[in-house]
Amino acid sequence: MCPKARLPHSSAGHAKEALSLAQMQEQTLQLEQQSKLKEYEAAVEQLKSEQIRVQAEERRKTLSEETRQHQARAQYQDKLARQRYDDQLRQQQLLNEENLRKQEESVQKQEAMRRGRAVRPGTPGHEARARARAERENADIIREQIRLRAAERRQTILESIRTAGTLFGEGFRGFVTDWDKVTATVAGLTLLAVGIYSAKNATLVAGRYIEARLGKPSLVRETSRISLLEALRHPLQVSRRLLSKPQDALEGVVLSPSLEARVRDIAIATRNTKKNHSLYRNVLMYGPPGTGKTLFAKKLALHSGMDYAIMTGGDVAPMGRDGVTAVHKVFDWASTSRRGLLLFVDEADAFLRKRATEKISEDLRATLNAFLHRTGQHSSKFMLVLASNQPEQFDWAINDRIDEMVSFELPQREERERLVRMYFDKYVLKPATEGKQRLKLAQFDYGKKCSEIARLTEGMSGREISQLAVAWQAMAYASEDGVLTEAMMDARVQDAIQQHRQKMQWVKAERARPEGSQPPLPSAQAE
Incomplete structure (x- = not known):
């Protein structure tokens, strides 16, 4: 039993040795294959x-x-050019000799004709025929003389x-060798260049000064600042504006x-800052549209005795590369105001975003970097007021x-009741009581x-309430009796409420729509 039990163990040991030997042989073959492959790659690289x-x-x-x-071709072309030049000289010499011979023959013929006329002076028509024959014979000579004169003129x-x-x-060569002349010429050209450069820069500076004083920048849509041209065109209106008293900042x-x-x-x-010539503070007004931001900015400027200028952020992006220059022009123009300028930027998030x-x-x-550069420090010349519906889009700077x-x-x-009463009085009640317009008001409370x-x-802005009052006035004008x-x-209030709800639905759909996706088409277009 024992010898038979040991036989399997011995067979298993020999199998393991055979397997390890096969594995070593396989590894040896792989190493040989890799070495051959490297030799092949080295041969390929050497061949390349x-x-x-x-x-x-x-x-x-x-x-x-x-x-x-190329050198042989250049030498051959030079040789051909020399041969052509020699041929032209020989042809010109032969042509000159031929012309001289023809001139001598012509002189001899003319002399013979004169002798013939002297021998037979009374023959009818003899002179005319002789002249015609002489002209025909001398035509070639005349042409050769013209050609000869042209060649002489060209030469x-x-x-x-x-x-x-x-x-x-x-x-x-004499100028270059004379150092004094060279020095004087260089000095003259240098002075001329400096003069031209100085004149050009002086013209640009003067133009910018005049533009800053007289011209309104292209980005400014509306301003209360009085320019020299406006004062010359409308002196009475300008005088009233200058003599007007400061208004209440919250009037209207x-x-x-x-x-x-x-x-x-x-x-x-702000008013005390203006009086004491101190540094103005920058203000951000944010909130839904139509809530009175622009109106308050104007009233704030008039209350403080300042000029105001209104620009829109949406006007900056379409200017492209000219936006930087336009922004610098706005701040240069604002810095020249003697009364101080309130620069109101509406929809500022359109170009001041991250x-x-x-x-x-x-x-x-x-353009944003230029704006940040000009507003890096507080100024005693202008006050910056920004208005935005989405202030979270502003750059951190x-x-x-x-x-x-x-x-x-x-x-x-x-506040809505105060607004309704104010606009009802402005657009309906006053025109109806003045009696100068075609508008009347029925009897009710x-x-x-x-x-x-x-x-x-509820939920409407001050601008929407103002539009509602204007709509009442328009309905009265459209009626038969006014x-x-x-x-x-x-009826008009119900229409305004329905329109406001539709606007709110659009706003909710816009906020719910993923960024970058297209809005859905209306039902009529979808069908």
């Missing part, structure tokens, strides 16, 4: 280098052969050109009590330049109606 060397040698030989052929011109070139070369502006108190403090501080995003172009990024942030929210019911409309117009009734006002 040999081919490169052969190709380089062939190119060098080809270039040498082309150079030799004279060539000699004159050669003589002028020789004189110019000698003069230039309806805000909530807390916001009204805050913006009144800003107006008082520079890290890929949506901003290189030109717009350069813009946020760093803001000293005061004011949020303009949608009017609540009390105006105060109750304004309160009811303020309740119904009378605005309560029913007409209610």
Whole structure:
């Protein structure tokens, strides 16, 4: 039993040795294959280098052969040119001799004709026939004389050109060798260049000064600043504006009590800053559109005794590379205001957005850098007021330049009632009571109606309420008798509410839509 039990163990040991031997043989074969493969790759690389060397040698030989052929061709062309010149000289000499011979023959013929006329002077028509025959015989001679004169003139011109070139070369050589003349000429040219450069720069500086003083920059859409041209065109209106008293900063502006108190403090501080010639603070006004940001900016400037200038951020991006120059012109123009300038930038997020995003172009990024450069420090010449509906898109450097942030929210019911009463009085009640316009007002409780409309117009902005009052006036003008009734006002209010709801639906759909996707088509277009 025991010997038979040991046999399998011995067979297993020999199998392992055979397997390890096979593995070693396989590894040896793989190493041999790898070495052969490396030798093959080295032979291929050597063959490639040999081919490169052969190709380089062939190119060098080809270039040498082309150079030799080019030299041989140039020598052959020079030889042909010399032969042509010698042939022309010989032909010219033969032509001159032929002309002289023909001239002598012509002189002899003319002499013979004169002798014939002297022998037979009385023959009728003899002189005319002799003259015609002489002209026919001398036609070739005349043509040769003309050709000879042309050749002589051409030769004279060539000699004159050669003589002028020789004189110019000698003069230039003499000028170069004379160091005093060279020094004087260089000094004169330098002074001339400096004069031209100075005149050009002086003209540019003068032009910029005049443009900054008289011209309004292209980015400024509206301004209260009086220019010299405007003063010459409308002297009476300009005089009234200069003599007008400062207005209340919140006149015609309806805000909530807390916001009204805050913006009144800003107006008082700005006015005192103007009086004391101190540094103005930069203000950011953000909130939904139509909440009174632009109106308050104008009132703030008039209340403080300053000029205002309104620009829109959407006008900067289409300017491309000219945007940087346009921004510098705006700030140069603002710095020349004697009264101080309130620079109001509406829709500022259109070009003051984050520079890290890929949506901003290189030109717009350069324009933003120019804007940041000009607003890096506070100024006693201008005050920067930004307005935006999406302040979160501002570049961080813009946020760093803001000293005061004011949020303009949608009017609540009390503010809406004040707005409805104010615009109803402005667009309906005053035109109806003045009697100069085709507008009348039916009998109903105006105060109750304004309160009811303020309740119904929840969520509307001050601009939408103003548009509603203008719509009431337009409905009265469109009626047959020009009378605005309560029913007409209610109908227009319902239309305005429906339009406001539609706008809000569009806004929600826009915010819910993924960035970069296209908006859905209307139902009529989809069908």
